[in-house]
Structure formats: structure tokens, C-alpha cells
Amino acid sequence: MPAREGTYGLLAEFDTPGDLVRAARQARQDGWRRLDCYTPYPVEEAAEAIGFHRNKVPLVTLIGGLMGGAAMFSLETWISVLAYPLNIAGRPTYSWPAFIVPAYEWTILWAGLSAAFCMLALNGLPALYHPLFNAPNFRDGATTDKFFLCLEALDPKFDLSESKAYLQSFQPVSVVEVEY
Amino acid sequence: MAQASHSKSLPADLSAPPFVDGWKSRALMVGAIFSVIALILAFLGQAEDGLGWDHVLRAWVLGLMVTFGFAVGGLALLMVQYCSGGKWGLLLRRPLEAMSRTLPLVFFYWVVTAVFMKKLYLWAAISDPRAALDQGLINEIQAHCIEFKRAMLNPATFVWAGLVCFAIWAYYTWRLNFLARKRDADSPANTPYWIKKFENISGFGIVVYAVTMTAASIYWVMSMDVTWFSTVYGLLYLVEQGFQVLALAIIVSLALSKAEPYKTILRQTEQHDLGKLTFAFVMLNIYLNFGQFLIIWSGNLPNEISWYLDRIRGHWGVIITLDFIFHWLIPFSMLLSRDIKRNKKRLTRVCQFMIFAVAFNQFWLIEPNFKDAARNLHFSWGILEYAVVPVAMTAFWVAYFCIQLKSRALVQVNDPHLAEILEPEHAHA
Numbered sequence: 001m002p003a004r005e006g007t008y009g010l011l012a013e014f015d016t017p018g019d020l021v022r023a024a025r026q027a028r029q030d031g032w033r034r035l036d037c038y039t040p041y042p043v044e045e046a047a048e049a050i051g052f053h054r055n056k057v058p059l060v061t062l063i064g065g066l067m068g069g070a071a072m073f074s075l076e077t078w079i080s081v082l083a084y085p086l087n088i089a090g091r092p093t094y095s096w097p098a099f100i101v102p103a104y105e106w107t108i109l110w111a112g113l114s115a116a117f118c119m120l121a122l123n124g125l126p127a128l129y130h131p132l133f134n135a136p137n138f139r140d141g142a143t144t145d146k147f148f149l150c151l152e153a154l155d156p157k158f159d160l161s162e163s164k165a166y167l168q169s170f171q172p173v174s175v176v177e178v179e180y
Numbered sequence: 181m182a183q184a185s186h187s188k189s190l191p192a193d194l195s196a197p198p199f200v201d202g203w204k205s206r207a208l209m210v211g212a213i214f215s216v217i218a219l220i221l222a223f224l225g226q227a228e229d230g231l232g233w234d235h236v237l238r239a240w241v242l243g244l245m246v247t248f249g250f251a252v253g254g255l256a257l258l259m260v261q262y263c264s265g266g267k268w269g270l271l272l273r274r275p276l277e278a279m280s281r282t283l284p285l286v287f288f289y290w291v292v293t294a295v296f297m298k299k300l301y302l303w304a305a306i307s308d309p310r311a312a313l314d315q316g317l318i319n320e321i322q323a324h325c326i327e328f329k330r331a332m333l334n335p336a337t338f339v340w341a342g343l344v345c346f347a348i349w350a351y352y353t354w355r356l357n358f359l360a361r362k363r364d365a366d367s368p369a370n371t372p373y374w375i376k377k378f379e380n381i382s383g384f385g386i387v388v389y390a391v392t393m394t395a396a397s398i399y400w401v402m403s404m405d406v407t408w409f410s411t412v413y414g415l416l417y418l419v420e421q422g423f424q425v426l427a428l429a430i431i432v433s434l435a436l437s438k439a440e441p442y443k444t445i446l447r448q449t450e451q452h453d454l455g456k457l458t459f460a461f462v463m464l465n466i467y468l469n470f471g472q473f474l475i476i477w478s479g480n481l482p483n484e485i486s487w488y489l490d491r492i493r494g495h496w497g498v499i500i501t502l503d504f505i506f507h508w509l510i511p512f513s514m515l516l517s518r519d520i521k522r523n524k525k526r527l528t529r530v531c532q533f534m535i536f537a538v539a540f541n542q543f544w545l546i547e548p549n550f551k552d553a554a555r556n557l558h559f560s561w562g563i564l565e566y567a568v569v570p571v572a573m574t575a576f577w578v579a580y581f582c583i584q585l586k587s588r589a590l591v592q593v594n595d596p597h598l599a600e601i602l603e604p605e606h607a608h609a
Contacts, residue, residue: 045605
């Protein structure tokens with residue numbers, strides 16, 4: 001990607017999640033679409049406030065889990081019935097109760113791995129650079145106790161002075177301009 | 181704090197809404213109708229195979245276990261909540277207290293079981309196992325087990341153990357309900373003292389509950405098959421009670437949220453949390469049930485496996501397959517969904533289905549204990565009692581529960597969680 005220059009967006013800082021959610025809700029209602037919330041812990045209502053849409057992670061997790069379970073169950077069946085049949089206490093070679101536990105473990109393992117890798121693939125992490133880290137208050141507060149709303153310059157409504165005044169109307173702790 | 185100005189305030193009237201009386205009269209009507217059907221079926225069954233009244237009693241035990249699960253399970257969850265804390269508990273505390281106060285009705289149900297124990301329990305019916313063996317009434321293993329377990333399984337010990345258990349549950353019910361009322365009347369400054377006090381009572385109470393509940397489940401259900409034993413049996417019932425109590429508590433809170441005061445205090449966040457907690461019990465339940473099956477299946481010992489064979493062969497396999505679907509697969513798949521957990525109507529439907537599944541599972545546990553039904557699932561008028569007697573018993577229980585629910589304010593004041601629950605959802609930290 002070519003190096004970009006200019007303004008990335010305007011960053012408003014809030015002290016409480018409640019204030020952030022109210023501001024985000026209002027901004028979305030006023031027609032803002034290129035905006036994002038940054039919080040030290042997951043605030044589901046903030047995601048809902050900016051129109052967070054559904055993604056494919058649950059579906060991929062489900063498919064991964066089912067595939068993991070089916071794979072292990074098939075492996076056990078293949079070993080016990082075809083590849084290496086053993087007479088264990090006179091039980092049938094296809095003894096499904098004994099296969100359940102490893103199949104169950106693999107279901108969980110594969111569901112977990114699918115969820116984690118799908119999440120990374122879809123959200124673009126790990127990222128080596130993000131312009132917001134240019135803002136000192138973001139660096140210090142975003143992972144501890146501050147709540148941020150960013151209006152991005154890509155939004156057609158964006159205008160440096162007008163948008164700044166708009167954000168000020170939510171009475172944030174501060175509004176700063178962030179460069180690429 | 182900035183968000184303080186956005187928090188809601190409690191309505192002045194905290195008592196249960198008037199439509200709870202409507203639930204009560206509907207429950208009484210259902211109870212009366214199903215009692216009449218039960219009587220008709222009993223006569224039909226008696227004429228058919230002479231087991232009509234026996235089936236009434238067996239179904240009675242099912243009804244006893246379901247209502248006992250609500251009353252004493254409610255008490256247990258209340259104690260767990262006092263120890264764990266959490267905002268979800270503030271929602272459930274008063275409904276759970278009302279469940280625990282239905283103990284007298286459950287005691288009456290148990291007294292009937294105790295009076296007719298000779299019809300239900302082989303060890304009570306047969307006082308001389310050797311003579312019964314010679315007459316061909318029982319087999320060698322049963323005779324041996326009745327003799328060997330005589331010290332525990334005899335009518336006098338059954339009655340005494342039951343009375344002691346009920347006395348203990350009654351004591352904890354009285355103590356927690358009495359102190360909760362006192363706490364509400366006290367000044368908010370004493371809240372830390374009350375929190376500690378409830379913790380101390382409940383912590384020990386949970387241990388006592390686990391022991392008494394195990395004894396009750398062994399005496400009332402497991403001993404119907406005198407030859408079999410399982411060390412996880414008490415725990416199975418314990419988890420089952422968590423399963424059904426949470427399901428009922430969710431149904432009640434969501435239904436109450438149509439009016440004040442629950443309209444104000446029920447937030448989607450806590451509803452979602454309760455759904456997740458119920459999901460945990462669904463998993464724990466299949467874990468223990470399958471664990472017991474896997475161990476007994478692996479051991480394949482004649483004195484243990486026959487219990488499962490009684491419940492799999494002769495068409496019972498259909499019932500256990502359905503039980504697996506009802507009791508685990510459907511609740512699991514439904515509660516996995518975030519949307520269903522956050523949707524009042526759908527979550528209520530799932531919880532209602534879960535309570536049905538609990539009763540269905542009890543049917544599979546109880547009926548094959550008897551000679552005429554073991555490895556032989558067959559239709560008779562009597563077997564329909566399982567779908568009738570427990571409904572009537574539970575309906576009367578619901579009516580009693582509604583009376584108890586109406587008798588107190590629905591929200592516990594003097595609790596630090598109250599302020600949090602009145603805040604808007606996004607203010608949680």
C-alpha cells in the first residue's frame with residue numbers, strides 16, 4: 001500500500017463507556033458511517049451503536065467443530081474396524097461409546113482454532129502500524145481506562161473544523177486530530 | 181459520575197403484578213382437569229392389567245421429583261447465589277425464595293409416597309427375602325441385595341431419613357427467608373454485615389444440601405432397583421435441579437418483565453447471563469450422564485450393566501434416544517445461539533421445553549425399575565399416567581408458588597447490585 005498522508009481522523013476521548021456509547025449512537029444516527037470505537041475491554045453496546053454487522057466467525061467455528069469431530073470419529077472407526085481390529089473384552093470393533101470422548105475433544109479443539117484463526121483472518125490482525133497510535137492520549141489510555149470515538153477522514157461528511165465542533169458537542173475530555 | 185443521571189429509578193410499588201393471580205387460577209384449573217383424567221386412566225389401567233393404581237404411584241414419584249427439584253433446587257440456587265454474588269442473582273432471589281417456600285407441598289407429596297412405599301419399593305414390600313425367593317417372587321441377586329442393604333433400605337429408616345432431610349431443608353428455607361425480610365427492613369448501612377451473614381449460612385448450607393439431596397435421590401428413586409447402585413447418582417439429580425430451576429427462574433422473570441417492577445430491573449445483559457449459566461448446566465448434565473454410561477459400559481459387569489439393559493432393550497432404546505435429543509441436543513443447539521438467549525420469547529420456549537425434558541428423563545429413570553416394564557416398553561392405559569399425574573402435581577405446585585410469589589416485594593432493596601442494575605446496559609464495567 002502506498003504511504004498515505006494527511007488526516008486519518010478525529011479522535012474524541014471519553015471517561016466512561018456510557019458517554020462513548022451515547023456519542024457513537026448519535027453520530028451513527030446523524031449519518032456517519034466511517035467511524036469506530038476503541039475501548040479497553042469489550043463494550044458490546046458500542047459495537048451495536050455504530051452498526052456492527054454480523055460476520056462469518058460463528059459459521060466458521062461451527063464448521064470447524066463439526067469437521068474436527070467427524071475427522072476424529074472417522075479416524076477411530078477406521079483404526080478399530082479396518083486398519084487394526086482388536087478384540088477388547090469381546091466388544092464389537094465398532095464400539096462408539098469409546099470413540100465419543102476423543103471426538104468431543106477434537107470438536108472443541110477445532111472449533112477453538114477455527115474461531116481464533118478466522119477472527120485474525122477477518123479483522124486484519126496482526127497489524128504492524130495503525131495511525132491512531134500517533135495520538136499520545138490513545139497510546140496511554142486505550143488499553144487502560146479511556147474510551148475513544150474516531151470519526152475517519154474517509155467519511156464523505158468529514159470536514160476538519162465542522163467535525164471537530166460536532167465532536168465537541170458530546171463534551172468529550174478532548175478531541176485531537178490524528179495524522180496518517 | 182456522568183452516567184448517574186441516566187440511570188432508571190425503581191417504581192414505588194415493588195409487589196408482584198396482578199396477572200400472577202391469573203397464573204394461579206389457570207394452574208389450579210389445569211391441576212383439577214388433569215386430576216380427573218388421572219382418575220379415569222387409573223380405573224382404565226386397573227381394568228386392563230391391574231396396574232392402574234401402581235402407575236399412579238410411579239407417576240406420583242415423577243411429580244414428586246420434579247416439584248422437589250423446584251423447591252429444594254430453588255433453595256440450593258439461592259444459597260449458591262448468596263455465595264457467588266452477581267447481578268443475575270438480584271433478579272432471581274425473590275422467585276427462588278418463593279420456590280423454596282413451597283416445601284410444605286413437596287412434603288405432602290413425599291408423605292403419600294412414604295405411605296404407599298410397599299407398592300413402589302421391592303425392599304419395603306418384601307420382609308423375608310429368602311421366603312420370597314423360594315416362592316419365585318424375586319431372583320437370587322435381588323434376595324441377596326435386599327438382605328445386604330437391609331440396614332439402609334427398610335421402611336423405618338426411609339421415613340426417618342426423609343423426615344430429617346425435610347427438617348434440614350425447612351430450617352434453611354425458614355432461616356434464609358426470615359433473614360432476607362429482616363435485611364430489607366434494616367438500614368442500608370448494615371448491608372456488608374448482611375452479605376457476610378448470608379454467605380456464611382449458605383456456604384455450609386450448600387454442603388448440607390448436597391448430602392441430603394444425595395440421600396433423598398437414593399431413597400426415593402435409585403432404591404426402586406434394589407440391585408443397582410451408582411456413586412454419581414446424587415450428583416446427577418443435583419445438576420438436574422440446577423437445570424430445571426434455572427429454566428423455571430428464566431420463564432418466571434421474563435414473564436414478570438411484562439410489568440413493573442421487573443420491567444425496570446430486567447436488562448438484556450442479565451438475561452443473556454442467565455442463558456449462559458443454563459447452557460453450562462446443559463453441558464454438565466450430559467457430561468455426568470454420559471460419564472456414568474461410559475464407565476458402566478466399559479466395566480460391563482453383570483450387576484451394573486443390567487440397569488442400562490433394562491432401559492435400552494425392548495424398545496426402551498427409542499426413549500433414551502429421544503431423551504438424548506430432548507435433554508441435550510435441542511437445549512444445547514438452541515442455547516448456543518446468542519440471538520435466542522437475548523430474545524425473550526424464544527428463550528422462554530427453550531426453557532419450557534427443558535422442563536418437559538427433565539420430566540421425560542425421569543420417566544426413563546423410573547418406569548423400567550418395575551418388572552412389568554423392564555426391557556419391555558409397551559402401551560397400557562396406566563403408562564399414560566406419566567403424562568397426567570406429574571402435570572397435575574406440578575400445576576398445584578405452580579399455584580402454590582404464585583401465592584408465595586405474591587406474598588413479598590419482588591425486588592430486594594439494600595443491595596449494592598441494585599444501583600448497577602438500574603444503570604443503562606452500556607454502563608457495565
